[in-house]
Amino acid sequence: MSNLTKGLILLLVVLGIGAGLVFWKSKVGGHSTGGFNKITQQEVELLVKDLAEQNPMAIKRLGEDAELRKQQLNNLKELFAFASEAERNGMTNDPKFRNELQNIRTELTAVNYDRHINKDKGPMPPMGFIGEDRVKAFWGEGEQPAQGFFDNLKDKIGLGKKDNEMAFQRFLDTKISLLKESNPAMKDREISEEEKTQAREFFAKINIYNDEFNDKIASGEIPRELKDKIDLQVKLQQAQFLARLYSEKMAKEIEVTDEDVANYIATNPEFDTSAKRAKAEEILARAKNGEDFSALANDFSEDPGNNAGEDGKKRGGLYENVRLGMMVKPFEEAALALEPGQVSQGLVETDFGYHILKLEKKGEADGRDGQKEQTYDVRHILISTGFKDPNSPFGREEPIKQYVRRKLQEEREKKAIDELVARNNVQVPEDFNVPQITDEQIQEMMNKQQQIINTPGGHSEGDGHDH
Numbered sequence: 001m002s003n004l005t006k007g008l009i010l011l012l013v014v015l016g017i018g019a020g021l022v023f024w025k026s027k028v029g030g031h032s033t034g035g036f037n038k039i040t041q042q043e044v045e046l047l048v049k050d051l052a053e054q055n056p057m058a059i060k061r062l063g064e065d066a067e068l069r070k071q072q073l074n075n076l077k078e079l080f081a082f083a084s085e086a087e088r089n090g091m092t093n094d095p096k097f098r099n100e101l102q103n104i105r106t107e108l109t110a111v112n113y114d115r116h117i118n119k120d121k122g123p124m125p126p127m128g129f130i131g132e133d134r135v136k137a138f139w140g141e142g143e144q145p146a147q148g149f150f151d152n153l154k155d156k157i158g159l160g161k162k163d164n165e166m167a168f169q170r171f172l173d174t175k176i177s178l179l180k181e182s183n184p185a186m187k188d189r190e191i192s193e194e195e196k197t198q199a200r201e202f203f204a205k206i207n208i209y210n211d212e213f214n215d216k217i218a219s220g221e222i223p224r225e226l227k228d229k230i231d232l233q234v235k236l237q238q239a240q241f242l243a244r245l246y247s248e249k250m251a252k253e254i255e256v257t258d259e260d261v262a263n264y265i266a267t268n269p270e271f272d273t274s275a276k277r278a279k280a281e282e283i284l285a286r287a288k289n290g291e292d293f294s295a296l297a298n299d300f301s302e303d304p305g306n307n308a309g310e311d312g313k314k315r316g317g318l319y320e321n322v323r324l325g326m327m328v329k330p331f332e333e334a335a336l337a338l339e340p341g342q343v344s345q346g347l348v349e350t351d352f353g354y355h356i357l358k359l360e361k362k363g364e365a366d367g368r369d370g371q372k373e374q375t376y377d378v379r380h381i382l383i384s385t386g387f388k389d390p391n392s393p394f395g396r397e398e399p400i401k402q403y404v405r406r407k408l409q410e411e412r413e414k415k416a417i418d419e420l421v422a423r424n425n426v427q428v429p430e431d432f433n434v435p436q437i438t439d440e441q442i443q444e445m446m447n448k449q450q451q452i453i454n455t456p457g458g459h460s461e462g463d464g465h466d467h
Contacts, residue, residue: 036083041429063434082243084424099174110206127205254412280354280383303382317379351399356381
């Protein structure tokens with residue numbers, strides 16, 4: 001995930017919107033509602049009310065901290081601005097994304113409906129109350145139950161049971177394609193027949209409950225609050241999916257290059273390291289003239305590792321049994337180019353500063369594959385060119401290039417997000433009400449969750465739809 005989206009999903013985490021369904025239940029959208037330009041106070045309070053039954057401790061903290069509530073609302077504004085921009089850029093016209101946007105509504109509807117109708121029936125895996133006979137009927141196998149209103153409607157327009165196999169293949173292809181795009185390690189991965197069977201059962205069950213829910217909506221049997229809750233979760237999950245898509249596009253557009261970093265350093269005098277280089281050259285000259293390298297390291301090296309010797313004593317710059325790949329490449333190449341006892345002829349420059357090296361010896365050690373691999377002992381003096389962020393009094397020094405890259409990236413991201421929010425004019429409430437939570441309620445919920453965890457096959461109602 002790019003830095004652009006790290007803050008965008010905070011409210012979804014804090015307020016309990018599920019992290020998605022792994023593999024064919026991956027963390028992605030639902031059918032687009034086109035409602036990403038506004039979230040009302042009533043919607044936010046509905047979200048908070050739902051979480052109050054799942055995570056009262058988070059709600060208690062939210063009620064006590066006005067700044068945290070403000071931050072959550074700002075996160076929502078940014079989230080919806082990204083989603084709106086994705087729509088503006090035509091991303092929802094892509095068939096793959098459009099399919100995934102449809103999937104989320106079906107998934108979230110099924111999961112929430114499952115909880116609603118089975119909440120008093122005891123522990124059971126998600127949608128575990130759907131029997132094998134209903135799954136077979138979905139695929140047109142076995143005895144067929146009477147059709148509901150939406151079943152008949154879908155048959156009339158050519159979307160009935162005869163097309164379930166086609167719909168499943170589209171569902172599976174979409175999930176696999178998105179998974180491979182988001183995880184390069186899965187690029188050449190083929191799903192097994194067992195995984196496909198599990199995905200097929202999952203697809204059948206979510207569609208069974210989704211259709212049943214829609215039938216009951218049509219007949220007025222579903223509480224309005226449940227429908228509103230599902231619509232809100234769909235809206236948030238859609239926004240999260242679309243925001244991720246657009247943030248990946250934007251991240252490429254505002255990426256900081258090596259040239260950007262070099263130009264910034266060259267035009268800002270506070271990053272001038274010429275005095276540090278001159279100091280390092282003086283120490284190098286003394287080392288080459290035969291002065292005790294260990295003493296020079298203890299007197300001048302700015303490497304924190306030099307203070308890690310036994311009994312708190314300095315190490316004289318010594319690193320022993322260094323394996324290949326442990327040090328940055330310029331350091332390693334310069335060290336291995338020396339003969340034992342030899343001091344480097346020139347300074348070795350890395351992002352950490354200017355290094356003066358003296359090779360002590362070369363050796364071998366057993367590698368992880370059982371083969372011998374080269375090692376070396378080296379003494380090292382570092383004149384650091386690290387830079388401390390003046391706006392972070394408790395922060396550590398970091399390499400100049402690293403600091404500048406981070407600074408430029410943060411500035412570009414902030415500017416891009418601010419422009420995005422302004423362009424999309426997302427409306428959020430100024431504040432929202434939070435239910436009063438007592439310590440007794442928190443303890444009661446913790447006890448309840450522990451009981452569920454200790455029950456074989458149990459699962460918490462507060463675990464989102466992450467199953």
